[in-house]
Amino acid sequence: MPPVLELRGITKAxxxxxxxxxxxxxxxxxxxxxxxxxxxxxxxxxxxxxxxxYMPDHGEIYVRGSKVDIHSPQDAIRHGIGxxxxxxxxxxxxxxAENVMLGSESTRNGVVLDRESVAKRIEEISARFHxxxxxxxxxxxxxxxxxxxxxxxxxxxxxxEILILDEPTAVLTPQEVEExxxxxxxxxxxxxxVIFITHKLKEVMALADRVVxxxxxxxxxxxxxTEATESSLANLMVGRQVLLTLKRRPAALGQSTLTVEDxxxxxxxxxxxxxxxxxxxxxxxxxxxxGVQGNGQRELIEALTGLRKVDxxxxxxxxxxxxxxxxxxxxxxxxxxxxxxxxKDGLVLSFPVSENMVLNTYYEPPFTKGVSLHYExxxxxxxxxxxxxxVRTPGIEVPVSNLSGGNQQKVIVARELxxxxxxxxxxxxxxGLDVGSIEYIHGQILxxxxxxxAVLLVSSELDEIMSLADRIAVMYAGRIxxxxxxxxxxxxxLGLLMAGIREPQSAASKGTGT
Amino acid sequence: MDTSxxxxxxxxxxxxxxxxxxxxxxxxxxxxxLSVFTALVVGAFIIPFSDPEVLAAxxxxxxLKASWTAVRDAYSAMxxxxxxxxxxxxxxxxxxxxxxxxxxxxDAFRPASESxxxxxxxxxxxxGVALGFRGGLFNIGAExxxxxxxxxxxxxxxxxxxxxxxIHLPLAMLAGAAAGALWAxxxxxxxxxxxxxxxxxxxxxxxIAFRLTEYLLSGPMQRPDGLPITPEVRxxxxxxxLFEEPMRIHxxxxxxxxxAFAVYWFLWKTPLGFEIRMVGANPNASRYAxxxxxxxxxxxxxxxxALAGMAGVGQILGVDHKLVRAFSSGYGFDAIxxxxxxxxxxxxxxxxxxxxxxxxxxxxxxxxxxxxxxxxIRIIQGLxxxxxxxxxxxxTIYRINRGRKQKSAS
Numbered sequence: 001m002p003p004v005l006e007l008r009g010i011t012k013a014x015x016x017x018x019x020x021x022x023x024x025x026x027x028x029x030x031x032x033x034x035x036x037x038x039x040x041x042x043x044x045x046x047x048x049x050x051x052x053x054y055m056p057d058h059g060e061i062y063v064r065g066s067k068v069d070i071h072s073p074q075d076a077i078r079h080g081i082g083x084x085x086x087x088x089x090x091x092x093x094x095x096x097a098e099n100v101m102l103g104s105e106s107t108r109n110g111v112v113l114d115r116e117s118v119a120k121r122i123e124e125i126s127a128r129f130h131x132x133x134x135x136x137x138x139x140x141x142x143x144x145x146x147x148x149x150x151x152x153x154x155x156x157x158x159x160x161e162i163l164i165l166d167e168p169t170a171v172l173t174p175q176e177v178e179e180x181x182x183x184x185x186x187x188x189x190x191x192x193x194v195i196f197i198t199h200k201l202k203e204v205m206a207l208a209d210r211v212v213x214x215x216x217x218x219x220x221x222x223x224x225x226t227e228a229t230e231s232s233l234a235n236l237m238v239g240r241q242v243l244l245t246l247k248r249r250p251a252a253l254g255q256s257t258l259t260v261e262d263x264x265x266x267x268x269x270x271x272x273x274x275x276x277x278x279x280x281x282x283x284x285x286x287x288x289x290x291g292v293q294g295n296g297q298r299e300l301i302e303a304l305t306g307l308r309k310v311d312x313x314x315x316x317x318x319x320x321x322x323x324x325x326x327x328x329x330x331x332x333x334x335x336x337x338x339x340x341x342x343x344k345d346g347l348v349l350s351f352p353v354s355e356n357m358v359l360n361t362y363y364e365p366p367f368t369k370g371v372s373l374h375y376e377x378x379x380x381x382x383x384x385x386x387x388x389x390x391v392r393t394p395g396i397e398v399p400v401s402n403l404s405g406g407n408q409q410k411v412i413v414a415r416e417l418x419x420x421x422x423x424x425x426x427x428x429x430x431x432g433l434d435v436g437s438i439e440y441i442h443g444q445i446l447x448x449x450x451x452x453x454a455v456l457l458v459s460s461e462l463d464e465i466m467s468l469a470d471r472i473a474v475m476y477a478g479r480i481x482x483x484x485x486x487x488x489x490x491x492x493x494l495g496l497l498m499a500g501i502r503e504p505q506s507a508a509s510k511g512t513g514t
Numbered sequence: 515m516d517t518s519x520x521x522x523x524x525x526x527x528x529x530x531x532x533x534x535x536x537x538x539x540x541x542x543x544x545x546x547x548l549s550v551f552t553a554l555v556v557g558a559f560i561i562p563f564s565d566p567e568v569l570a571a572x573x574x575x576x577x578l579k580a581s582w583t584a585v586r587d588a589y590s591a592m593x594x595x596x597x598x599x600x601x602x603x604x605x606x607x608x609x610x611x612x613x614x615x616x617x618x619x620x621d622a623f624r625p626a627s628e629s630x631x632x633x634x635x636x637x638x639x640x641x642g643v644a645l646g647f648r649g650g651l652f653n654i655g656a657e658x659x660x661x662x663x664x665x666x667x668x669x670x671x672x673x674x675x676x677x678x679x680x681i682h683l684p685l686a687m688l689a690g691a692a693a694g695a696l697w698a699x700x701x702x703x704x705x706x707x708x709x710x711x712x713x714x715x716x717x718x719x720x721x722i723a724f725r726l727t728e729y730l731l732s733g734p735m736q737r738p739d740g741l742p743i744t745p746e747v748r749x750x751x752x753x754x755x756l757f758e759e760p761m762r763i764h765x766x767x768x769x770x771x772x773x774a775f776a777v778y779w780f781l782w783k784t785p786l787g788f789e790i791r792m793v794g795a796n797p798n799a800s801r802y803a804x805x806x807x808x809x810x811x812x813x814x815x816x817x818x819x820a821l822a823g824m825a826g827v828g829q830i831l832g833v834d835h836k837l838v839r840a841f842s843s844g845y846g847f848d849a850i851x852x853x854x855x856x857x858x859x860x861x862x863x864x865x866x867x868x869x870x871x872x873x874x875x876x877x878x879x880x881x882x883x884x885x886x887x888x889x890x891i892r893i894i895q896g897l898x899x900x901x902x903x904x905x906x907x908x909x910t911i912y913r914i915n916r917g918r919k920q921k922s923a924s
Contacts, residue, residue, distance in 0.1 A: 346799060359799065373784060
């Protein structure tokens with residue numbers, strides 16, 4: 001039997017970049033094929049070609065042995081290919097049924113929308129694949145995980161046999177990821193075939209039947225999770241040895257640099273999001289805050305960095321009371337902040353790399369001299385930082401929007417870490433980044449800690465917290481449930497705490513102590 | 515990394531290359547130029563419809579011939595109306611060289627002078643709107659700010675007597691700029707304090723300015739003879755002419771050019787300008803970087819209003835010397851188009867304003883000599899804006915590839 005899908009010699013060039021270079025790929029019926037590669041390796045381009053969004057320069061596509069031309073997503077759908085994009089294509093104010101039928105509306109008598117029959121089919125699909133999607137709920141009322149399932153329903157509703165999932169886990173919480181894996185398994189069990197795009201090694205090992213690794217637009221390896229190891233995959237992906245586990249020295253603890261006492265902070269809707277949080281971070285240690293997103297971490301960080309009003313409580317940074325200080329005063333007190341959302345808060349995308357390198361220090365000497373900006377100094381410093389932090393950019397004068405996500409994050413890290421600081425507040429510092437960049441940024445954070453900087457690390461990736469932190473605080477529903485020394489923290493225990501369940505024996509160690 | 519620092523530094527030496535780099539992508543210049551050209555071509559197809567000879571012509575060949583004549587006449591009249599007649603200019607220069615007589619010279623250059631005089635308020639108001647755009651604020655109220663400034667300037671100009679020119683003129687100008695600043699500062703303050711959208715409030719401030727002007731012209735600031743005109747401002751507050759009569763071009767034009775450079779310097783070379791651009795480009799990142807957005811918002815509007823107000827100042831002190839209800843022919847509204855056309859860059863605004871000045875300057879002569887209605891110029895202006903606002907049209911016509919985006923590998 002011919003494979004469900006076969007790509008032969010797919011080549012696609014963009015100005016200055018060869019995104020896909022003679023890629024061959026086969027997908028067998030009922031298998032999960034992981035397409036692994038760093039950002040910019042050409043995964044998404046390849047899938048967009050398959051989905052008819054781009055035309056390849058060369059190469060052929062075969063579906064069940066016969067050659068097909070795919071000029072548009074409609075063609076792709078006709079050949080049974082469906083795609084779930086990384087960024088959902090849903091109308092928030094429409095119901096699930098309305099979103100599913102959008103673009104292929106079924107009508108009664110050719111005029112009236114037939115919501116009922118659509119809803120019925122959605123229920124059938126949902127039951128068959130254990131998707132648990134209700135047709136009449138509005139999208140905006142659904143969690144991200146459920147929205148993703150709606151996207152899958154959309155594809156199945158169009159009778160896709162081949163599902164392309166583009167970085168499906170990037171937006172999910174750990175629990176939702178588990179749920180998602182179950183769905184994928186049930187899809188393939190019932191004969192669907194899945195291409196799963198990712199750059200996360202653990203997921204490949206857990207889910208895939210076969211793995212195709214891409215680097216710089218070429219296939220660098222085809223293997224299976226049983227043959228490969230995480231580090232062999234990482235090597236194929238990055239093209240060199242990658243350290244997946246960090247070497248670390250024992251913490252050399254100094255004085256308490258950040259002290260938070262009984263902090264209360266409200267969220268945008270004026271609900272209390274941080275409810276009486278206390279902890280301290282000492283010089284030379286990394287305190288990791290673990291927790292499922294949306295449990296008050298964002299509000300906590302914003303309060304610490306002066307971006308959000310503190311309701312009550314006290315924050316002290318390096319001996320200075322910064323409870324009601326402005327972001328600038330807090331920075332000048334010796335703290336640095338890597339924000340959660342780099343494109344929204346951390347960078348001005350239309351500004352050149354050079355200006356982004358001094359985004360919060362531009363007004364200080366030597367960058368400002370008298371009444372005017374001293375661009376020679378700004379550019380000199382930017383060039384230095386680009387080199388010191390290995391930012392891959394065509395030059396410091398290009399807009400930072402032209403850089404890849406990893407390099408954008410490196411710009412922020414370079415800016416924040418290349419001045420003398422006593423406290424680093426890093427929020428989701430590696431979200432959405434590829435293995436190489438993650439390794440680099442983790443290294444930089446550890447280096448700061450070894451230099452005697454206090455580090456507060458917030459991450460929803462438990463692995464990141466466990467490999468970096470000296471102590472781990474778990475945040476749930478606006479409170480810190482427990483603070484555990486990292487070497488004694490067990491994954492299961494942390495997982496339970498993240499779900500708000502506290503084991504009785506560890507309750508005694510609650511509080512700020514090490 | 516193959517970008518050697520030396521090479522980068524070298525590229526950034528030259529003044530213009532630096533602007534080109536910063537504003538980037540030769541497209542920023544190419545697209546407007548092609549837009550103007552295309553608008554003129556489209557205009558050429560419209561001209562024949564208003565030409566009596568074309569309409570009277572019988573047969574295809576005759577229509578074609580008459581159309582050609584009409585278009586040629588109209589555009590050549592527009593050209594001489596905008597820049598002056600090259601033959602007259604040549605003759606005048608020869609006369610001047612031979613006799614030292616300047617009267618012919620002044621006459622020959624008069625059309626160019628007119629065009630630049632018209633361009634002057636465009637530059638001021640365009641700079642104001644562009645500065646607002648850079649700060650992320652849509653100042654739709656330049657026209658109202660222009661009226662507020664005109665009223666204040668006229669009042670200081672006619673009511674204060676006995677001051678020497680070197681005090682009276684700056685005072686009258688400052689009064690106008692301050693009034694413009696106030697008129698824009700109010701919506702700025704409302705935006706910063708309450709989040710009220712500046713588009714709505716600047717429009718509302720326009721209406722207040724128009725009605726206030728009508729009220730003042732029908733009473734408190736009315737000329738003694740009862741016409742709805744203010745008294746003439748004192749000669750001590752005049753913006754001096756650059757040349758002799760009949761050339762109307764005045765020092766306001768020079769001030770406008772100087773301000774264009776000042777705005778460029780301010781926005782791109784000072785910390786405060788950096789803050790304005792940052793707030794305009796990404797308010798969230800600005801907050802993160804420690805900028806007080808409310809302060810910058812008010813400041814941006816105040817500066818924007820002061821610049822727009824200078825358009826009114828220039829008209830009162832340099833051209834009209836009194837204020838009438840119709841003293842602005844929509845400069846403040848055209849300024850929005852100009853800022854767009856000039857890519858919100860001060861130098862772009864100057865070029866766009868010169869274009870509008872020459873188009874408007876040429877329009878009058880086009881009507882009187884070639885009989886083509888002035889409205890054609892409005893159509894051409896409109897087309898230019900459409901093409902600039904929808905660059906895909908131009909890209910498609912001239913097969914220009916979309917600006918390429920380089921992605922560096924991570």
